[in-house]
Amino acid sequence: MPHPLPDDLLTLPHRRDVPFPKLTTLGVGGLCRWLFEPATEAEAQRFVQACAREALPYRVLGGGSNLVIFGDVEVPVLRLAFPKTLRQDGPRLSAPASYGHIRLSQDAGRLGLSGLEYAAGIPGSTGGALRMNAGAYGTELVEVLDTFRFLTPDGDLIEKRPDPGEFGYRSSFLTGGHVALAYTVRLAPGDAGVIQAKVAENMGRRGTSQPLSRRNAGCIFKNPAGLSAGRLIDQAGLKGLRIGDAEVSPDHANFLINHGHATPEDFDALMEAVREKVRMFHGVELEPEVEIWRSPGSEG
Numbered sequence: 001m002p003h004p005l006p007d008d009l010l011t012l013p014h015r016r017d018v019p020f021p022k023l024t025t026l027g028v029g030g031l032c033r034w035l036f037e038p039a040t041e042a043e044a045q046r047f048v049q050a051c052a053r054e055a056l057p058y059r060v061l062g063g064g065s066n067l068v069i070f071g072d073v074e075v076p077v078l079r080l081a082f083p084k085t086l087r088q089d090g091p092r093l094s095a096p097a098s099y100g101h102i103r104l105s106q107d108a109g110r111l112g113l114s115g116l117e118y119a120a121g122i123p124g125s126t127g128g129a130l131r132m133n134a135g136a137y138g139t140e141l142v143e144v145l146d147t148f149r150f151l152t153p154d155g156d157l158i159e160k161r162p163d164p165g166e167f168g169y170r171s172s173f174l175t176g177g178h179v180a181l182a183y184t185v186r187l188a189p190g191d192a193g194v195i196q197a198k199v200a201e202n203m204g205r206r207g208t209s210q211p212l213s214r215r216n217a218g219c220i221f222k223n224p225a226g227l228s229a230g231r232l233i234d235q236a237g238l239k240g241l242r243i244g245d246a247e248v249s250p251d252h253a254n255f256l257i258n259h260g261h262a263t264p265e266d267f268d269a270l271m272e273a274v275r276e277k278v279r280m281f282h283g284v285e286l287e288p289e290v291e292i293w294r295s296p297g298s299e300g
């Protein structure tokens, strides 16, 4: 642990030594040494302010569906445990960052509001979706985003509308200690039956194209400009490449799956093997789409 934790931080709800396989969809990683789970925005703000005051680095965790974790994480990890309450104001829905992203898509369908059908099948929290500007089928979250609330790395609470340049392809400015707290989406009233059918269709499409029966973290590598990472991996003959319990999915080459007991070392080696073989075969450098947490020594 690079810094002792200050006393006021320790008064916030927290747990010790939680295994990352319980906190992520991939199920790989060591221990989360300090997991802070504030139940209110005020508690989350106290967490960030205490860390800022002490110059203490920390990580923010949502549903853990876009993370690959190598080893133990010694710095405090913040995972919002806000009550999962949804508010509707006409075509606007407001959800805390702890709300499930798929659930929000389903709720919108039930309420006859269109615009979040794309999100059916994207796991994780709405906070993670905001940070990642999650998207599918040519639509992304920022397109329906009305306002959002977040903490700055100094612990200031800000509510605003999105400005140009703040959100990009699977990216946003909400990094480096920013914490998304909640957001409001502005949707279009429509026929609940039609919207729900689209939500179900999008869920079903994923069930046939993605290896959802195995633990995974979605697409592992970004699509290089104009290319498909999955196709490059497939063409390099890597489907089914296995190291320990980690395997390049035979169904979807950009999904690396955990057969149950994959270690961080298995995953690290498999990701590197895929990158090296794609580099040799195509001369293309693959960049991870997932976020990788390595510890100790590299927290940011």
Ligand SMILES: Cc1cc2nc3c(=O)[nH]c(=O)nc-3n(C[C@H](O)[C@H](O)[C@H](O)COP(=O)(O)OP(=O)(O)OC[C@H]3O[C@@H](n4cnc5c(N)ncnc54)[C@H](O)[C@@H]3O)c2cc1C
Pocket (backbone or CB within 6 Å): 025, 059, 060, 061, 062, 063, 064, 065, 066, 067, 080, 097, 101, 121, 122, 123, 124, 125, 126, 127, 128, 129, 130, 131, 132, 133, 134, 135, 136, 170, 174, 178, 179, 180, 181, 210, 216, 217, 218, 219, 291
């Ligand atoms: C089967 C499968 C399919 C997927 N399909 C898609 C897809 O089609 N499109 C797509 O875009 N993604 C997809 N993903 C990836 C993933 O679901 C999304 O990126 C998701 O939005 C991540 O949310 P999360 O809560 O799980 O974030 P996490 O994985 O917990 O974290 C991801 C990043 O967000 C940060 N973060 C999390 N919560 C907050 C917060 N409250 N404030 C600030 N930062 C935060 C973390 O620090 C980290 O940097 C898929 C994943 C899986 C497993």
